[in-house]
Amino acid sequence: MEGINAKYVSQKISKTRWRPVSSSSLQQPDIFATGSWDNEDNKISIWSIGENGISSMDDEFEGDPQLVCEHKHNGDVLDLQFLDQDRIVTASSTGAVIIFRHHHNSQTLSVSQLWERAHHYPCDNAPCTGIVCNSPEIVTVGEDGRIILFRADQEGVLRTIENADSSTIHAVTFLRTTEILTVNSIGQLKIWDFRQQGNEPSQILSLTGDRVPLHCVDRHPNQQHIVATGGQDGMLCIWDVRQGNMPFSLMEAHSAEMWEVHFHPSNPDHLFSCSEDGSLLHWETSSNSDTPSFLQGGRNTSIVSRSALAPAGGNQSLISSWLTGDSSKGRLETTHMLPSQTLSVNSLDVLGQCLVCGTDGEAIYVNRRVPI
Secondary structure (H helix, E strand, O other), X not given: OOOEEEEEOOOOEEEEEEOOOOOOOOOOOOEEEEXXXXXXXXXXXXXXXXXXXXXXXXXOOOOOOEEEEEEEEOOOEEEEEEOOOOEEEEEEOOOOEEEEEEEOOXXXXXXXXXXXOOOEEOOEEOOEEEEEEEOOEEEEEEOOOOEEEEEOOOOOOOEEEOOOOOOOEEEEEEEEOOEEXXXXXXXXXXXXXXXXXXXXOOEEEEOOOXXXXXXXXXXXXXXXXXXXXXXXXXXXXXXXXOOOOOOOEEEEOOOOOEEEEEEOOOOOOEEEEEEOOOOEEEEEEOOOOOOOHHHOOOOOHHHOOOOOOOOOOOOHHHOOHHHOOOHHHOOEEEEEOXXXXXXXXXXXXXXXXXXXXEEOOOEEEEEOOOOO
């Protein structure tokens, strides 16, 4: 496996995320954050793959990730997202939502905001299971079935949707600035519009038959009607939320739970998934159209506004290759990205040509030459 660096860190890694880079710059990411779980003392850590030990461009192993700083984290880190270049939001198994600030000058981390027991049962804490950020807004979901909207730098809660779900909500993503999509433990996707005052979803989608828990969701970066989900059965589902209430396609992906799925943020013909079965897959689809994939909705992730909503039957060059059917005809390729290993790959993130993932084998893997 060319160009993969493994770093053993003596803690089970639950989450890995790249620090965002400016969408106008061509630089590759060089800083990422990790969170741990199921350890005596859990931590959030900042790592660098920058100048330390990069010898030359044709050296396949440009040096291990170097620990920059870390901070104790109460409870397991169940989700972790960068709010901006300096702030990281975490979801805790204690029900807390925490914002950490990375001080670049002193290379230290500190807690800048804490909402204790944001998620809770009447007499106990409820784990906060997922976070999505659209600075300054933060949306969290939990085992308690609540959806909470926060605003960084405001102490209170902007909005709570109580009893949004009678089951555990496992993950959340923004569809538009006012719309989110959640997935739950009975196989449902629910769309919520914050402009509506009620506590009811505007749309519910689900797999027919078995109520297989869904663990992860990601939205196509340029076409917000397309989402990918993964769950307990290891299947990858692609959904077009404009078309009916069932997935557009289902693909056998992993032999155990799929923990995360991510479209590549600037080249969404590429998608990545990781699983309890110890594998990390790179999915690549190609479009029938002669239009290069990078023209199918624009590369600039800062204009997610929603740059390429193709009307039904509209401009074909804007129809995503994920929705052209025919995955059986060899236009969908999958590649294993890790050397074979047995313990769960819990989290992954991809940005530019760089991929990072974290495992229950107490290892972080970094690949700086992802073929995108």
